[in-house]
Amino acid sequence: MRVLFVDDEPNVLAGIRRMLRPRRHDWDMRFVTSGPEALEALAAEPADLVVSDIRMPGMSGVQLLKEVRARWPATLRMVLSGESDRDALLRSVGPTHQYLYKPCRPDALIAALERMDAMLDLLQGAQIRAFAGTFDSVPTPSSAYAEAMAVLDDPEGTPARLAAVIGGDAGMSTAVLRVANSAYVGLSTPVASVQRAITLLGMDMVRALLTVAGVLRSGSDHPAVGRVLAGGRDAVERVRPFLVDVDPEVAQQTELAAMLRDVGALVLLGEAPEDYAPLLDLPAEERAREERARYGASSAVVGGYLLGVWGLPAPVMVAVARQTEPPLEDGTPQALLARALAPREAA
Amino acid sequence: MTANGALFGRLTDADDERVELLRSVIDCMPSGVVVVDMDGDLVLYNAAARNALASRFVPLEVCWPDREVFDIEGTRRLEPSELPLARALQGEICDDVELTVRTKANKTAMLRVNARPMLQIARGTLWAVAVFQDIGEEIDAARHQRELERQLAQAQKMESLGQLASGIAHEINTPTQYISDNVRFLSDAFEAMARYQGEVAAVVADGAVEAEAAERLDGAREDAELEFYAEEVPAAIRQSLEGLDRVASIVRAMKEYAHPCDTKEPTDLDHVVKTTVAMSKNEYKYVADLELELAGDLPKVACVAGEISQVLLNLVVNAAHAIAEAGRERGVIRIRTSAVDDGVQLEVTDNGVGVPEHLSERIFDPFFTTKAVGKGTGQGLALAFDVVVRKHGGRLDVRSTQGEGSTFTVFVPRNAREAPAA
Numbered sequence: 028m029r030v031l032f033v034d035d036e037p038n039v040l041a042g043i044r045r046m047l048r049p050r051r052h053d054w055d056m057r058f059v060t061s062g063p064e065a066l067e068a069l070a071a072e073p074a075d076l077v078v079s080d081i082r083m084p085g086m087s088g089v090q091l092l093k094e095v096r097a098r099w100p101a102t103l104r105m106v107l108s109g110e111s112d113r114d115a116l117l118r119s120v121g122p123t124h125q126y127l128y129k130p131c132r133p134d135a136l137i138a139a140l141e142r143m144d145a146m147l148d149l150l151q152g153a154q155i156r157a158f159a160g161t162f163d164s165v166p167t168p169s170s171a172y173a174e175a176m177a178v179l180d181d182p183e184g185t186p187a188r189l190a191a192v193i194g195g196d197a198g199m200s201t202a203v204l205r206v207a208n209s210a211y212v213g214l215s216t217p218v219a220s221v222q223r224a225i226t227l228l229g230m231d232m233v234r235a236l237l238t239v240a241g242v243l244r245s246g247s248d249h250p251a252v253g254r255v256l257a258g259g260r261d262a263v264e265r266v267r268p269f270l271v272d273v274d275p276e277v278a279q280q281t282e283l284a285a286m287l288r289d290v291g292a293l294v295l296l297g298e299a300p301e302d303y304a305p306l307l308d309l310p311a312e313e314r315a316r317e318e319r320a321r322y323g324a325s326s327a328v329v330g331g332y333l334l335g336v337w338g339l340p341a342p343v344m345v346a347v348a349r350q351t352e353p354p355l356e357d358g359t360p361q362a363l364l365a366r367a368l369a370p371r372e373a374a
Numbered sequence: 375m376t377a378n379g380a381l382f383g384r385l386t387d388a389d390d391e392r393v394e395l396l397r398s399v400i401d402c403m404p405s406g407v408v409v410v411d412m413d414g415d416l417v418l419y420n421a422a423a424r425n426a427l428a429s430r431f432v433p434l435e436v437c438w439p440d441r442e443v444f445d446i447e448g449t450r451r452l453e454p455s456e457l458p459l460a461r462a463l464q465g466e467i468c469d470d471v472e473l474t475v476r477t478k479a480n481k482t483a484m485l486r487v488n489a490r491p492m493l494q495i496a497r498g499t500l501w502a503v504a505v506f507q508d509i510g511e512e513i514d515a516a517r518h519q520r521e522l523e524r525q526l527a528q529a530q531k532m533e534s535l536g537q538l539a540s541g542i543a544h545e546i547n548t549p550t551q552y553i554s555d556n557v558r559f560l561s562d563a564f565e566a567m568a569r570y571q572g573e574v575a576a577v578v579a580d581g582a583v584e585a586e587a588a589e590r591l592d593g594a595r596e597d598a599e600l601e602f603y604a605e606e607v608p609a610a611i612r613q614s615l616e617g618l619d620r621v622a623s624i625v626r627a628m629k630e631y632a633h634p635c636d637t638k639e640p641t642d643l644d645h646v647v648k649t650t651v652a653m654s655k656n657e658y659k660y661v662a663d664l665e666l667e668l669a670g671d672l673p674k675v676a677c678v679a680g681e682i683s684q685v686l687l688n689l690v691v692n693a694a695h696a697i698a699e700a701g702r703e704r705g706v707i708r709i710r711t712s713a714v715d716d717g718v719q720l721e722v723t724d725n726g727v728g729v730p731e732h733l734s735e736r737i738f739d740p741f742f743t744t745k746a747v748g749k750g751t752g753q754g755l756a757l758a759f760d761v762v763v764r765k766h767g768g769r770l771d772v773r774s775t776q777g778e779g780s781t782f783t784v785f786v787p788r789n790a791r792e793a794p795a796a
């Protein structure tokens with residue numbers, strides 16, 4: 028993995044460089060102290076991942092990452108910022124895959140880099156990666172969005188009621204979970220529950236987030252989007268009987284994976300609804316084959332990749348990416364989901 | 375009204391007309407007028423004083439010590455000898471003495487009193503006259519003004535604190551980042567060197583080195599105190615990392631404090647206690663040790679964490695002041711949390727001066743303070759009361775033994791409902 032670190036404080040870069048020295052054989056790391064320098068370095072040789080500070084003189088990190096998204100969409104974009112207030116976070120939500128907060132424990136930084144590295148392995152192929160790199164969000168039907176806003180406007184609205192609305196929609200769910208899992212919240216255990224995410228962020232933050240997250244976008248109101256979302260809710264129902272005696276955390280991750288199983292398809296639909304919609308009528312395997320032929324990857328893998336780079340819990344990412352493959356390790360969300368989905372789709 | 379009788383009894387009949395004139399003049403005055411003889415017995419009063427007497431309260435406490443008379447702050451009961459008429463009877467001129475009178479019905483009035491000795495040459499004795507005005511409204515207006523100013527100042531303070539906090543957070547977070555990366559690096563580097571040194575030692579032990587060289591290496595090893603470093607360096611690194619975690623959590627707490635989110639969320643009060651304590655260390659560390667007795671498994675309660683944190687901070691600051699005032703050795707502040715029936719209870723106990731019984735209600739009043747100017751504004755407990763009782767529908771109580779200490783108890787119900795507006 029080729030990583031470019033950008034920070035106006037040379038000591039920060041030196042600290043990271045020393046700390047990551049043991050990984051020098053895995054990762055090719057470069058360090059620059061400003062946005063323009065970063066663009067120059069990328070022009071000379073692209074990177075797989077850019078890790079940037081936000082507050083820098085001249086070009087801010089947000090500006091830099093927007094520029095990177097436009098010119099090198101395949102490049103993953105991460106923030107490592109000393110600014111911890113919500114405005115800074117909201118400003119960078121669009122062009123940023125993951126938001127880390129200074130001081131970030133060395134272990135946490137290494138884990139985040141490893142996760143990005145793994146995602147690059149998952150989604151091979153520059154073209155599909157560039158394609159996926161332009162997605163900031165998953166389309167949400169405007170009716171669901173309006174319903175969520177109505178709960179937020181209602182003085183009696185509670186996190187539980189809001190979670191009932193958001194939880195049934197992949198776009199808003201991922202938006203909320205992305206931020207709740209970012210270092211902004213500073214939790215050590217990943218969040219797989221929409222309600223918990225809402226509680227952690229607070230209703231005000233959720234409102235602000237939904238307005239900037241870009242979930243209302245091209246494709247939002249295409250009828251196929253509604254169908255795919257209904258399919259997700261259906262998958263949740265199908266997986267529930269398998270979760271009776273399962274560890275609650277695993278159960279939660281499995282349900283989330285079921286709901287988000289078609290995030291990749293939703294994103295592809297958002298880009299080109301008319302082209303993609305007919306694929307939805309194909310049986311699962313045939314559809315995956317056709318997707319691979321067209322895009323170089325199945326929509327399941329694209330979805331897993333997005334959930335991974337957005338920092339959602341790893342088991343959820345794996346379950347989505349490998350939903351149609353044979354169960355891997357028993358008792359994981361991947362195995363549970365694959366098993367729940369298999370019989371009916373095979374029949 | 376025997377008092378007027380007394381007046382006429384004592385004056386000579388010759389001056390009936392002048393008495394009438396005098397009476398109508400003083401009856402026209404809007405201020406209360408009271409005259410007493412040298413024994414403090416009432417000789418004369420005017421209509422304003424009589425009205426006050428008949429309607430709301432007994433103004434005559436100005437001279438009689440059998441009712442409660444306090445200083446204008448309402449905090450200190452005045453001695454009988456301190457009352458203006460008593461002083462005037464001692465020949466003193468008392469100008470603009472402000473005081474609070476409390477009647478048995480627990481009504482209070484605030485008065486401004488001027489008292490003068492009146493030499494009665496004919497009788498060879500000293501009387502005294504007091505003229506007083508009700509200044510309740512004046513004081514209310516002044517307090518209102520002060521309250522507005524305070525709120526404004528507070529709002530400005532919070533705003534600049536917020537800006538300051540995010541600026542400071544950035545300034546602190548950046549160096550903390552590279553300090554922790556560097557410490558991690560030093561830890562790796564030290565391990566590598568220790569491994570190398572272990573290898574050297576093993577080679578020496580195997581006798582693979584000439585005796586003379588082995589001796590030199592052993593000597594150098596002792597000179598360099600390598601055993602000591604092998605033990606201490608990893609500990610130093612571990613403790614530095616712990617310290618960095620602490621810094622990070624304080625900065626995070628500061629951020630929470632400066633950007634209070636104002637919706638009620640299910641909250642673990644143990645967590646609130648921990649962050650508040652981390653932040654307020656400066657307030658108590660010179661006078662007291664802090665002991666935490668956290669329940670550890672509290673049910674969450676719906677509250678605005680930032681506000682409860684503010685309440686706790688006020689209680690801790692008060693406790694520290696009370697301990698400092700007691701002036702004994704180092705004190706102890708104990709914070710205890712516990713789950714109770716339908717909510718969570720949070721107690722702050724100190725072994726400071728304690729709250730005198732007769733003040734235990736009043737300490738929650740806005741502006742009630744016993745502290746020197748600049749040290750207390752009397753806002754802490756009023757604000758705490760507002761947050762806990764009105765905003766969260768909880769309770770705030772105090773138990774105290776004067777001279778031994780106090781316990782303030784905050785109860786937050788599990789499902790906070792705003793108390794109906796009073």
Ligand SMILES: Nc1ncnc2c1ncn2[C@@H]1O[C@H](COP(=O)(O)OP(=O)(O)OP(=O)(O)O)[C@@H](O)[C@H]1O
Binds near residue numbers: 755780
């Ligand atoms: N722990 C305590 N022990 C003894 N007396 C206390 C304690 N806490 C409060 N008091 C009394 O209650 C009064 C009012 O407290 P409050 O916190 O409202 O105001 P303050 O501390 O005087 O000023 P501020 O909090 O505005 O700086 C104090 O002046 C003090 O006399």
Ligand SMILES: [Mg+2]
Binds near residue numbers: 691753754
């Ligand atoms: Mg106080």
